[in-house]
Amino acid sequence: MRNVILAESAGFCFGVKRAVEKSLEIQETYGKKIYTLGPLIHNNDVVNYLKENNIFSIELDDIDSLNEGDIIVIRSHGVPEETIELLNKKNLIVIDATCPFVTNIQKKVRKYSDKGYNIVILGDKSHPEVIGINGWCNNSAITTLNGEFDIEVPKKVCVVSQTTEKESNWKKTISNLSFMTKELLAFNTICSATEVRQKSVLELSKNVDAMIVIGGKNSSNTTKLYQIAKEHCENTIHVENSNDLPKNYIENANFKNIGITAGASTPDWIIEEVMAIMKNGLK
Amino acid sequence: MRNVILAESAGFCFGVKRAVEKSLEIQETYGKKIYTLGPLIHNNDVVNYLKENNIFSIELDDIDSLNEGDIIVIRSHGVPEETIELLNKKNLIVIDATCPFVTNIQKKVRKYSDKGYNIVILGDKSHPEVIGINGWCNNSAITTLNGEFDIEVPKKVCVVSQTTEKESNWKKTISNLSFMTKELLAFNTICSATEVRQKSVLELSKNVDAMIVIGGKNSSNTTKLYQIAKEHCENTIHVENSNDLPKNYIENANFKNIGITAGASTPDWIIEEVMAIMKNGLK
Structure with missing residues (x-):
């Protein structure tokens, strides 16, 4: 029987959760298409989920295509002071979801x-x-x-x-x-969330046969988790979601204990999918 | 022929020089016995020289033996705020020679x-x-x-x-x-004087057969110089003045190059004496 162990602290951090929830809430309140300045978070699955909810990412270079009164959300990363000034000058409704x-x-x-x-x-x-x-x-x-x-x-x-x-x-x-x-x-x-997450992965990776780090490939905090895990567990891989799991990894009989962690942009549903597959195999 | 090399930076630092000169100047101006709160500097020879010039050290515990209007010098080390208040309350004339x-x-x-x-x-x-x-x-x-x-x-x-x-x-x-x-x-x-002095002794001690560090035995900065020198030159000794120089050290034929440095409380005349003896031997 295989053990699949989730790190004590993993997944959505406070700031990301807040930005996602705020965007969904604002979209619901206004009942129209809203925009985020750049992808709200580094996770394609979440970005697609948001699109389905009428929340679209737009780059600063394309900002002229918006109309006065359009709603634009500043993501948890924050932006330079001059960007806020620019958005205000364009008479957009600016929702600041910068992580506090x-x-x-x-x-x-x-x-x-x-x-x-x-x-x-x-x-x-x-x-x-x-x-x-x-x-x-x-x-x-x-x-x-x-x-x-x-x-x-x-x-x-x-x-x-x-x-x-x-x-x-x-x-x-x-x-x-x-x-x-x-x-x-x-x-x-x-951020203490980052610290705690990093300490959890450090401990976990020392005591497992394989580690799976879930998160966007361009996510900074996920990459750091991967680096820490890889130092202590050779069989460490970085995946965006369950589709990325290699078959020989899922089926490797030598992996008795498998550790899982996830970056701050990874929603719970993706973590749960990965855990289920590693535990029960592909159906 | 022996080389006796003085470190590029050695001896009295700015603050100590200032405190000694200030005390001598004040004593001369007032023309009477004056006091320093503790020994003005960590060097017995200088302390004796000051005594000859009517400048005496007194400890805080004995301060009641002074009279109103007596002059007391605060040395370069400085003192707690409450000590200055106490001296002022006793109506002493307080000369602050704390290093800036x-x-x-x-x-x-x-x-x-x-x-x-x-x-x-x-x-x-x-x-x-x-x-x-x-x-x-x-x-x-x-x-x-x-x-x-x-x-x-x-x-x-x-x-x-x-x-x-x-x-x-x-x-x-x-x-x-x-x-x-x-x-x-x-x-x-x-203090940058400390830094420069420490860097000088580091360089010098790597390139000599023996090192002599001159300074009070209870002088903090001299002890640090000794530690640094000792790390790079096994034949390092710490002396207060020329009287402390061991005979076998003065006469050691293996010492072709001898480095000299001195702590911040060591006056030039002591450095010069040590250098002369190491160069020319005892007369």
Whole structure:
């Protein structure tokens, strides 16, 4: 008999859940087609589900195709200050579903850059959350992907982190900044949901024969979960949903204990499907 | 022929030089016996020289033996806020020779403890400078000797360093605090004179057969110089002055290149004596 164990913390985080629910609620209230600025979350299944509910993704470049009074939702990642100004100027109805933890980072970045601190962001500079945060200090932030810096860092620095970063990267960033700066103000803005999820997967992956990490292929927090799991369990795979499960994986008799985790954008129904197949095989 | 090489940066630092000169100047101006609150610096030879110049050390416990209008100098280490209040209450003339870099730390600790930060000091809690700094946040600071913490650290921390700390200890402190805190304000208050002196001794000690570190046996910054030198040069000794030089050390024919450094409390005349003996032998 096979054990399929779900990590203690997995799946939708607070911010994503809130953005999805808010969009569905707004759509229902207004009873018309509404838009999200970019895919609401990094999960194709959810994006399709939203489409069926009259919620469509639109890119900023195509914003001119909208009409005054159209409803646009800002997703949990948040956006630069100037984007909000632009949407308001176009007289769209802007629903801000930015995760409150991200809003908190944006406010800190605005406050301390105004106070003369140079902003450093630990994170992926091409990730929407980081682009958004950087947009609250006039795009002046220095970004680092892993805590290393190939340019000179100013002496007075305020550093924040993308919410989905690894603790080890944060530690390295602060450690390196400690002797590059004279005044260092560091806000550990790694989301505790991310932390808890990462700690759960670390524990689980040490004690199973195989690990399945579910989440969008372009989801930052899912990729981090995959990296952590892979370090401790060689048979780790990353799938978007149950369709991605390899046959030889489902049927592998050596896998007695199988661990499951999922990124913040993965809805419960996808997790449940994967668990059922790994337990009972394909029907 | 022997080479005796003085480290690029060695001896009296700015703050100590200032305190000694200020005391001599004040004594000369008033033309009477004056007092320093504790030995002005960690060097017996200098303390004796000051005595000859009518400048005497007195401990806080004996302060009642002074009369109104007596002059008392606060040394470069600084003192707690309450000590200054006490001296003023006794109607003594207080001359503050606290090193301006230390005053800066005291002000920061006062400012940010008032703003709700919990203060952490990297340094030796029994060292007068640390006792002084701690006295500017109602003695509420958590101290760490090496960056490790055996108690729970609050989530909002402002951390400063004793001026004579090693960079490696600072890095370790910040690194450990990075994941213990949510908001970390770190002022790297290691004095640049200390840094430069430590870097000089590091370089020098790699390239000599023997190292002599001159300074008071109870001087924190001298002890750090000794530790750094000893790591890279086995034949490292710590002396207070030329009288401490071992005979077999002075006459050792294997010592072709001898490095010299000195702590912040060591006056030039002592350095010169040691260098002369190591170069020319005892007369």
